[in-house]
Amino acid sequence: MIYSAALVDHFRNPRNAGMMRDPDGVGESEYRECMDLARFYLRVRDGRVLEARFQTYGCGPTIAASSAATELAAGHRLEDLVELAEGRVVEAVGGLPEERRHAAQVVAMALRAAARNALDRRGKG
């Protein structure tokens, strides 16, 4: 197996998969070359992520990275999450082969977009 145990575990047992009703922030990203699509929903309390959920179309690593990213996001301040580096997602799945780095890229972009969206909504609210 070319993938880490953590990645395989997230693929096998995805955490927080599926949509969220009335989220405080939604964001998505596409990786056109691979046709991957990731979307994150955030529930926010006092500026921090209470819960994150995902919906993803993509290969195994992208699904696993989405699952890991929902756990990564929980507890984070939105201001930190909008800066989330792709490398953090790579770490969260125990590393990614070079040719699958796009999995972390599309997931990090989608999660940052969701955090930005939550901040925008708060600003308007």
Next chain:
Amino acid sequence: MNRRVYLDHNASTPVHPEVVQAMLPYFGERFGNPSSVHAFGREAREGVETAREQIAHFLRVGKEEIVFTSGGTESDNMAVKGIAMARRQGHIITSQIEHHAVLRAVQYLETLGFEATYVPVDQHGMVDPDDVRRAIRPDTVLITIMHANSEVGTIQPAAEIGRLAREREIPFHVDGVQTFGKVPIDLDAFGIDLLSFSSHKIYGPKGVAGLWIRKGTKMVSVQHGGEHERRRRAGTENVPGIVGFGKAVELRARDMADEAVRVTALRDRLWDGISARVPEVRLNGHPTQRLPGTCNMCFRHVESESIVLGLDLKGVGVSAGSACTSGSVEPSYVLVAMGVPLDWAMGSVRTSLGRSTTAEDIDYVVECVEPLVAKLRSAMPARAEAR
């Protein structure tokens, strides 16, 4: 520990134990170079020539018409380039769904000034012989059409294409790598002049294959060196590999017909099981004119590789129709040529069964596929459905 089920026989097969036994002496005491005149060389030569006879007998051809190569890719290159280059210029007819060994050889010849027509296929992956007829030009020097496609398994109307080639006296090459030893090939009735065939698809070792060249076919060598293989393919023969190949072919002559019946039934059991339990799945390839063990399916709105990975984790080996190893994903060119819509083509999975596959294996795979596809679809964003 999971059950282990191998459903990727079109990629490669396990070497038959009897084949291994036949090969072993040629790694040891019969190690000589078959070109040497001494006893050591003569023993190795005997192994090579016995294998040539076994294969010639199976194909019902003369043994001097068989050339051993290093693999199906070399056989295809030798045939396509060898025929074309002997004629220096001209036009080549092939199909859009050939193996890359043929497609890229033809594309290379185009850079040298040859012209090519890539005939299309229908929704089942079948070439229309009328398209071949229409493509024929006065300067056509080669028709090369595969016997069966490795991805979807559709068996081409070789006899009808061969008749057209024969009428116009155009050499007809058939890539028979996926059919040789699995379904009957009647070289004369099909009007074939060159046939590529391989060992590791039929329980022989890797690194050895053959090209049958009808006697009198004008061609040039593409690999230059010594006088091996009647000066058609230079290079010391892969003696153990060739011996094993011969043995594998002998076993196919014995097992092929019964196995085709058994494997076809298992293939249909797999499709019936999956299509009855999984919504939005389609079968790719011809419903009946198809390789016995090949079942290629598209799961709509699911990505091929996630199914391959999910099944791998259950101990099941299948292959993906699309791959994103280089950071970009392309749907299979074969499915694209067949007109399969993109939202289906992205979720294609090829299963290919073989001699060791059992009904229990098939039932296990069906059990695995249903929840896996449901899980993948449940985590999918609605917008992906627009793809």
